[in-house]
Amino acid sequence: xxxxTKIFIRDVFKSFGxxxxxxxxxxxxxxxxxxxxxxxxxxPSGCGKSTLLNCMAAFEHITRGSIQIDGVEVDEPTKKxxxxxxxxxxxxxMSVWDNIGFGVDEPDFEKKHExxxxxxxxxxxxxxxxxxPAELSGGMKxxxxxxxxxxxxxxxxYLDEPFGALDAFTRLEMRREIVRIWRExxxxxxxxxxxxxxxxxxxxxxxxxxxxxxxxxxxxxxxMSRPRDCDTDDFRDRKHxxxxxxxxxxxx
Amino acid sequence: xxxxxxxxxxxxxxxxxxxxxxxLEAAGRADKSAWPAKLxxxxxxxxxxxxxxxxxxxHNKISDIxxxxxxxxxxxxxxxxxxxxxNVVASVFRVAWGFAIAALVGIPLxxxxxxxxxxxxLLNPVVQGLRPISPIAWLPIAVTLFxxxxxxxxxxxxxAIFLIFxxxxxxxxxxxxxxxxxxERKFLRSAANFGVTGLDLFRxxxxxxxxPQILTGLRLALGIAWVVVVAAEMLGxxxxxxxxxxxxxxxxxxxxxxxxxxxxxxxxxxxxxGISSITSATLARRGVDQR
Numbered sequence: 001x002x003x004x005t006k007i008f009i010r011d012v013f014k015s016f017g018x019x020x021x022x023x024x025x026x027x028x029x030x031x032x033x034x035x036x037x038x039x040x041x042x043x044p045s046g047c048g049k050s051t052l053l054n055c056m057a058a059f060e061h062i063t064r065g066s067i068q069i070d071g072v073e074v075d076e077p078t079k080k081x082x083x084x085x086x087x088x089x090x091x092x093x094m095s096v097w098d099n100i101g102f103g104v105d106e107p108d109f110e111k112k113h114e115x116x117x118x119x120x121x122x123x124x125x126x127x128x129x130x131x132x133p134a135e136l137s138g139g140m141k142x143x144x145x146x147x148x149x150x151x152x153x154x155x156x157x158y159l160d161e162p163f164g165a166l167d168a169f170t171r172l173e174m175r176r177e178i179v180r181i182w183r184e185x186x187x188x189x190x191x192x193x194x195x196x197x198x199x200x201x202x203x204x205x206x207x208x209x210x211x212x213x214x215x216x217x218x219x220x221x222x223x224m225s226r227p228r229d230c231d232t233d234d235f236r237d238r239k240h241x242x243x244x245x246x247x248x249x250x251x252x
Numbered sequence: 253x254x255x256x257x258x259x260x261x262x263x264x265x266x267x268x269x270x271x272x273x274x275x276l277e278a279a280g281r282a283d284k285s286a287w288p289a290k291l292x293x294x295x296x297x298x299x300x301x302x303x304x305x306x307x308x309x310x311h312n313k314i315s316d317i318x319x320x321x322x323x324x325x326x327x328x329x330x331x332x333x334x335x336x337x338x339n340v341v342a343s344v345f346r347v348a349w350g351f352a353i354a355a356l357v358g359i360p361l362x363x364x365x366x367x368x369x370x371x372x373x374l375l376n377p378v379v380q381g382l383r384p385i386s387p388i389a390w391l392p393i394a395v396t397l398f399x400x401x402x403x404x405x406x407x408x409x410x411x412a413i414f415l416i417f418x419x420x421x422x423x424x425x426x427x428x429x430x431x432x433x434x435x436e437r438k439f440l441r442s443a444a445n446f447g448v449t450g451l452d453l454f455r456x457x458x459x460x461x462x463x464p465q466i467l468t469g470l471r472l473a474l475g476i477a478w479v480v481v482v483a484a485e486m487l488g489x490x491x492x493x494x495x496x497x498x499x500x501x502x503x504x505x506x507x508x509x510x511x512x513x514x515x516x517x518x519x520x521x522x523x524x525x526g527i528s529s530i531t532s533a534t535l536a537r538r539g540v541d542q543r
């Protein structure tokens with residue numbers, strides 16, 4: 001474990017007990033996540049990548065092995081590491097303002113308001129602070145969720161296919177947005193996705209996960225300058241390399 | 253469709269863009285409230301109903317099934333007699349008490365059963381087992397339980413209130429249990445992620461998450477309570493709309509019976525309108541459409 005290792009995952013096993021017996025989801029996962037990096041985990045649907053992320057957030061517990069963050073074994077969910085849900089986890093009964101302030105412990109209203117407004121500006125939702133989620137589009141809801149996560153100033157953001165429910169245009173815009181936020185805030189970001197292009201577009205490194213019971217097959221360095229052009233030979237080569245690992249025939 | 257336009261307007265980033273977005277949202281909501289058309293359809297439906305009633309009861313006497321016109325005349329008569337108001341108050345009083353106690357007991361119990369699987373396993377079979385028993389079947393038990401004491405409120409009222417309590421309690425507890433047990437996992441995980449636990453978790457997440465279903469349960473319960481109060485008042489009490497119907501029947505005045513039925517319907521509608529307008533404001537914000 002080097003000094004810059006933020007998250008240290010060793011020999012992690014996870015199985016679920018079902019009526020038909022135990023299902024092995026994670027089968028000896030090893031992965032190091034560096035401080036401040038944007039790491040993507042790609043793999044086929046249902047391979048267990050979301051399970052791994054849930055275990056890193058302590059929403060679920062591993063059967064065997066070790067997940068350490070800053071040298072401490074993961075135990076309970078904490079504000080230091082915030083999870084962004086696949087289909088937004090913001091609360092439909094709260095206004096945008098209340099949602100973003102949900103995790104903010106600040107008894108003084110003026111201070112809290114200032115803090116919440118800062119994050120409303122960060123995600124570009126000025127004028128919508130009194131709106132309710134039902135009045136917002138999918139992309140705007142996702143912005144609220146990012147703001148809610150960032151407002152507690154976490155070290156780590158876990159993104160579980162956060163763009164999956166958005167249309168193609170909004171998805172592009174939100175990807176740009178998350179890269180901007182990541183560069184501004186310097187947080188460690190872990191993105192789980194089944195979209196290889198998305199992973200390569202966003203991440204510094206891409207961990208490729210195999211089918212269940214899953215392991216990390218390899219971690220691919222993706223040192224491209226930003227803003228990124230995804231229409232280069234380099235990009236395509238990496239994409240094809242990942243498809244090859246996943247055993248996907250790329251021609252239709 | 254509207255969503256996309258809101259987004260585009262919003263992305264323009266200007267104040268004007270945001271204003272456009274808000275107007276579009278307002279227009280989207282206004283679409284639903286075509287109330288003149290709605291009123292027109294209900295009036296048409298009622299006209300057909302009354303016309304059919306008129307045709308099948310043509311030339312009837314008041315001791316047969318009364319005609320709409322006889323009912324209308326009887327309505328004027330019972331309004332003049334002055335006992336109607338007293339009976340309305342008696343019925344509403346019983347429903348209010350029974351319903352309020354049912355909500356006060358049913359909602360906390362439902363939350364308990366929804367949150368703790370063990371309490372659900374223990375209590376739900378009992379609740380579901382008692383639920384199909386008609387509240388009217390409880391009447392002898394109610395009289396035995398409460399018949400002896402006129403403390404605070406009249407003994408006969410207590411029995412009726414108990415029956416109303418039973419009739420509203422089961423829908424409320426069942427709806428609340430289901431509501432709490434089915435709160436989406438991501439909401440609870442979000443709360444845990446932001447360190448919200450205990451009473452705060454209950455107040456800020458569990459209760460509001462369960463609220464739409466609880467409100468639906470309350471509305472259902474109030475409807476049932478109003479149906480049951482009239483039946484309960486036909487036995488053992490000397491006031492209320494149920495008593496009024498029975499009394500009219502004993503006097504062989506079926507026109508007074510149908511007139512009382514009209515009053516029962518109107519108050520039932522008013523109660524439903526009242527509770528649904530209390531709840532729809534909460535639900536509309538959340539994008540839940542009522543009716």
